[in-house]
Structures are given as structure tokens and as C-alpha cells.
Amino acid sequence: MTAVDETPIAGVVELHGIRKVYRSGSIEFEALRGIDMSIGGGEYVAVIGPSGSGKSTLMNILGCLDVPTEGQYLLGGEDVSTMSEAQLAVVRNKRIGFVFQQFNLLASLPAWRNVELPLVYAGTSKAERRARAVAALERVGLGDRVENRPGELSGGQQQRVAVARALVTEPDIILADEPTGNLDSESTEAVLGLLDELHLSGRTIVLITHEHEVAARAGRNLTIKDGLITADALVGAQ
Incomplete structure (x- = not known):
């Protein structure tokens, strides 16, 4: 597959001063302590960190599953950090x-x-839904398995179905949270190979992982520790 221009387009994801504080009675826990980061269009970025580092909280905010206590989150130039839950639901569904x-x-x-x-x-017509779903499955190599239920598929095939579902709305970003955590080595390689292909076709991908071998497949690694980005490095995988 021919690679697209690797120069990222600025502004797909921009975080400015993101803090997230969880409160239980008089107890406070600061999960994110001031995150600043930018991800351009077409980038493949891995966010890596150990358990308790804040990467799951960061994933929830990037995915509009949670909102920051402080700070600004711009998705495609639009401020989503102050949106209502109904507005966030639309963002999650379409973008x-x-x-x-x-x-x-x-x-x-x-x-x-x-x-x-x-x-x-999203209210898409039935005929268009099926056509787009089948096309997405064909794109991930499962055009011959469109009628199979999950129990009839291997773990790697099920994860490819999940990738097809992520692609079907043509979103701004693909957010993959430990996508190989439940897979054997062969299925892991197949799924990571698919993410490589999506990146080369111009998709913006954010991968959350604790595995350095998985993070090495991305073009850029952000290391998070104790709620802060401690390193931002390009890697030579792509």
C-alpha cells in the first residue's frame, strides 16, 4: 500500500491544561494534572503508561466518555469540553x-x-446501513463472514469486526483502548497490521496501551505517568 503524505494536519485533537479530579466525600484524587497535547490529522499515536498512570482517564476524555474538571479539549477545532451530554453523544457516534x-x-x-x-x-436508512457495514467488513478482510455471529469467529476476527464498526461512520479519529489485550500473538499481529494499514491510508489513530511492543507500531509515543505526559517521542516503526 502506498503511504500518504506523513505531514500531520494540525488540530484534530488538542488538549490544553486538562485536569481531572475525582471526589468522594472529602477525598480528592487528581487523575490528570495538566495535560497539554496535540495530534494532527493522519498521525498514529500511542499513549503508553502503567496501571494507575492516568491513561484510562485520558482515554475517557479523548473519547468524550467523561469531561475534564478543568481545561479545554478541541476535536477538529471544536470545543467539546463544555458540551452537554446530548451533544457529546452525537460526537461519540459520528466523530x-x-x-x-x-x-x-x-x-x-x-x-x-x-x-x-x-x-x-445516527438514523441512517436500512439499505445504506447494510451497504456501509458490508463495505467496512470487506475493508478489514471479513467480506466472507458478514453473516457470522461473534461466537462463530475467532478473537482476532471479532476484534476486526470491532474495527469495522469503528470505521463505518468515517470518524475523525479511531480510539483503540488496549485492542490486543485479549488476543494471542497471531491475532495481535493481524490486528496491529490492520491498524498499520489504516494509518497508511490516512486515518488518525490513538492507541492506548501498557505494552511497549504494541506502542512501537505507532509513529509517535506519548508516555503518561502520575497524570502527566512525561515524554513525547517519534518512533521509527512507520
Whole structure:
């Protein structure tokens, strides 16, 4: 596959002074302590850190699953840090593609029906939903498995269904949270290879991981520790 221009387009993700404080009675815990970061269009960035570093909290904010206590989050130049829950739901549905460790597929539905779900919530017509879902499955190499239910697929295939679901709305970014955490080495390589291909086609990808080998596949690594970005380095994987 031919690589696109690697020069990132500024402004897909911009965080300014992001703090997140959790409170329980008189007890406060500061999970993020002032995060500043920028991710340009077409970048493949891995956020790496140990358990308790703040990377899950950062993922939740990047995915508009949570809101910061302080600071500004711009997604595609639009401030999402002050949006209502209804507005955030629209952003999550249309502008962010999620890939989770647990796949989060509905066991009773065939692959294409799982992939079309974001389009159902968006009010897309039935015919268009199926066409786009099948096209997304073909893109991840599962064009012959559109009618298979999750229980009829391997772990790696289920995660590829999840990637297809993330792609089907043509989102601003793909947010992958420990996407290989439940996979064997062969399936891990297949999923990471798919993310490589998506990056080379111009997709913006943010990968959350605690594994340095997985993070090394990205073009840039952000290290988080104790709620702060402690390192920002380019890597030579791409």
C-alpha cells in the first residue's frame, strides 16, 4: 500500500491544561494534572503508561466518555469540553470510532448487524446501513463472514469486526483502548497490521496501551505517568 503524505494536519485533537479530579466525600484524587497535547490529522499515536498512570482517564476524555474538571479539549477545532451530554453523544457516534479490549459485540447479531449499530443510532436508512457495514467488513478482510455471529469467529476476527464498526461512520479519529489485550500473538499481529494499514491510508489513530511492543507500531509515543505526559517521542516503526 502506498503511504500518504506523513505531514500531520494540525488540530484534530488538542488538549490544553486538562485536569481531572475525582471526589468522594472529602477525598480528592487528581487523575490528570495538566495535560497539554496535540495530534494532527493522519498521525498514529500511542499513549503508553502503567496501571494507575492516568491513561484510562485520558482515554475517557479523548473519547468524550467523561469531561475534564478543568481545561479545554478541541476535536477538529471544536470545543467539546463544555458540551452537554446530548451533544457529546452525537460526537461519540459520528466523530470517534472506538475499539475496545473486550470487543463489545452483541452475541445474537451477525457481524454486519454489529457493524451497522452506530449508523442505526445516527438514523441512517436500512439499505445504506447494510451497504456501509458490508463495505467496512470487506475493508478489514471479513467480506466472507458478514453473516457470522461473534461466537462463530475467532478473537482476532471479532476484534476486526470491532474495527469495522469503528470505521463505518468515517470518524475523525479511531480510539483503540488496549485492542490486543485479549488476543494471542497471531491475532495481535493481524490486528496491529490492520491498524498499520489504516494509518497508511490516512486515518488518525490513538492507541492506548501498557505494552511497549504494541506502542512501537505507532509513529509517535506519548508516555503518561502520575497524570502527566512525561515524554513525547517519534518512533521509527512507520
